[in-house]
Amino acid sequence: MTAKIETRDLSTYYREKAALKGVTLSIPERRVTALIGPSGCGKSTFLRTLNRMHELSEGVRVTGQVYLDGEDIFAPHVDPVEVRRKVGMVFQRSNPFPKSIFENVAYGLRVAGERDRAVLERCVRESLEAAALWDEVKDRLHESALELSGGQQQRLCVARAVAVRPEVLLMDEPASALDPIATARIEELIVTLKEKYTIVLVTHSMQEARRISDQAAFLYLGEMIEVAPTLELFESPREPRTQEYLRGRFG
Amino acid sequence: MNIGDRGLRLLSGLALFVVLAAILAIFGLVVVEGAGALSWRMLVEAPSSDLATGGVMPAIYGTAACTLLMTVAGVPVGVATAVYLAEYAPRRSRFATAVRAAVRILAGVPSIVFGLFGLGFFVLFVGKSIDGLFYRDAASPVFGRPALLWSSLTLAVLTLPVVIVTTEEAIRRVPRELREASYALGATQLTTIGRVVLPHARAGILTGVVLAVSRGAGEVAPILFTGVANYLPRIPTDVRDGFMHLGYHVYVLATQAPDVDRARAMVFGTVLVLLVLTFVLDAAALLLRARAHRGTRS
């Protein structure tokens, strides 16, 4: 199993406060890696560091390395925009643009300079199919994306991220604002997406992590406590803190 | 950095720089020359008959009196309207919608049209009617002529929207829990408004009042035909008199003084007084607004 992303001794600071403390993690290609841990433990921070989204917040500082296909994404010559084109992101709350469904999906291609209408149309279709949304929206591609339901909006955001043809998808609690049915659809979607993409999934639901991830990592107070294949982590955690957390969760 | 990003930063940064530089340069020049021209004498003396020497005391007094009257007449109406809109009017009531539309339209009426209105309504209609009823024998009009009273009332109408909009916003920011706590203790709506809502919205309401005062103190067009006077060296003692006004004085000195060059020091001094007056008021409003917002966030 080759590592798509490797972090080495990665620490992230908000001003003086460390939100991540020396995280070293290897994220295997075309697998789902789940990040679990109590809220505020640094899961989102970790995710945002992986595609340099953290640079948008003020006063954030990072030490350590993140390697994408063996290349350090913080090296001076690396353009963060190129990193983000390879490492896409789906946010906790769906955030479609106030544009048509079509324009939402085509956005990433357009900003990358694609003008060819036929290419755009094909890609929009493929991306919506990949996000299992095509059948629901194919007759109203030019209506506003804001008219979709919450679950549809989130799948649209997945389609939008996929359209850029990234290699990695970062998903920050993508189903936490959705009802159970929409959640199930997103989970199905993630399982199919891992055939082509490396996925890092933050989730607060132990069941979800269990159902769909291949590897799970437990973060606590900014530290990576334990990483293991999902089953192993849930069945026989080695670290006492992991055990406690899982036990507390399952009551 | 990417070339597009650099372009955006350069272009927008340049625009901001030009705006700030122009502001600083212009007001810097005015303040420097104004400060040189201003003297204690200017603040306490009346102008000479050619306006070029002496002071602007009557104009300071007139501005203050006019603004004070305006506040007394306008603020209660504005606050009451805002209370009605925020506390009583049903969300979608026709009446409230109409009042809001009226306020918005009022805010957009050009100030010179307020001048026409003040002349047509206050001076020529209200004033003349009073004269017709009570002063039939007077040799010259008593109320039916431009006067401090009419200018103040005109400005009160002009500043009404500022007071209403700011006050309504301030009242709406009062947390619901405070009201509910009051109701739960058996207080009536009126008591709740008087004892809880208005005191809590105080800073916000004051913001509106200060903004209105600042705006009213600086407007010239509405008072042109309703009461302001060119040269009136004594302090008016009656609201039925004409009055001098800082803004109008600037206009006269800058464009109509018999000897503009000789009056240069006077006009700079007057401009500085007016500028400082409005700056202080507006800065106070900004601070009050910041405080009002902070108060509700914590």
Next chain:
Amino acid sequence: MSTSRKPRRRFRRSLGERIAERALALVAASAIGAITLILVFVVREALPLFWDGHEGLALAAPHRYPNYDHPVYVWQPVGYPPKYGVVPLFVGTLKITGLAMAISTPLSLLAAIYVAELMRPRRRAWIKPIIELVAGVPSVVLGFIALTYIAGATQDLLGCTYRLNALVAAIALSLAVLPVIFTVAEDALHGVPLALREASLALGARRYQTVTRVVLPAALPGILAALVLGFGRAIGETMIVLMASGNAAVLDPSPTSSARTLTATIAAELGESPRGSEHWRVLFLLGMILLLITWALDAVGRIVVRRLARRLDPSTDEGA
């Protein structure tokens, strides 16, 4: 009704409460009263023109005055016969406001983009109030600034024939309009949710692409509202143009020629015209026209802004 059996009076609001509500409603009606009175009393002085007849008024078409061999557009209230051709005033108003908008729109919008998108929050917190303070500067002070500094500077730079002209007035007018547009537009830009910017950047968009393709379109209704507000303020502004435009009612499109606006005409001439004269009535008519222009602008602006907002988000609330 199930409540009808209760003794009705027990839970009724007290008389005082009900009187207070009525009284407040009555006071609130004063805003409607004010706008009605404004309309009525401006119209009252203007309308007799139309039934008592008028000699020299020409609203749109050129007018042929006695001793003239062809129809002309002339505003000359003190000539013999007096000529009230309004077209030169329209042209002057449009020229000066158009110029002022041309100067202030790009400057204020770009500056707003910088402050909302590229500036650190701390710095934004003190730069915004500075510009807002300028919005409160009395227009007579701006007129004075135009006379003392701007007129000389433009003449030196461009070598204008007339010291006071449309451009000088427009520059000073920009100073009045700019902070208004800036503040409202900056609020609109700043109000665009951070989540949209993040979505765009996460898709590999550059900052400038995010601004032009996501932030600006999303803020467009607010930006448009800002421009409408600024335009309204520019058209209605009196003292600046009165002091700085040169006030010659000429039909000349050149920015460095003199110009006379509707507002300045009223301000300059009403004091000298006898009540009830044709001149007096025409000046009130100009006021009426100004009122109508600003209302129409407000109405059109609101409709366009609402349409735009609805197109961006079809679930937008009607009344918003």
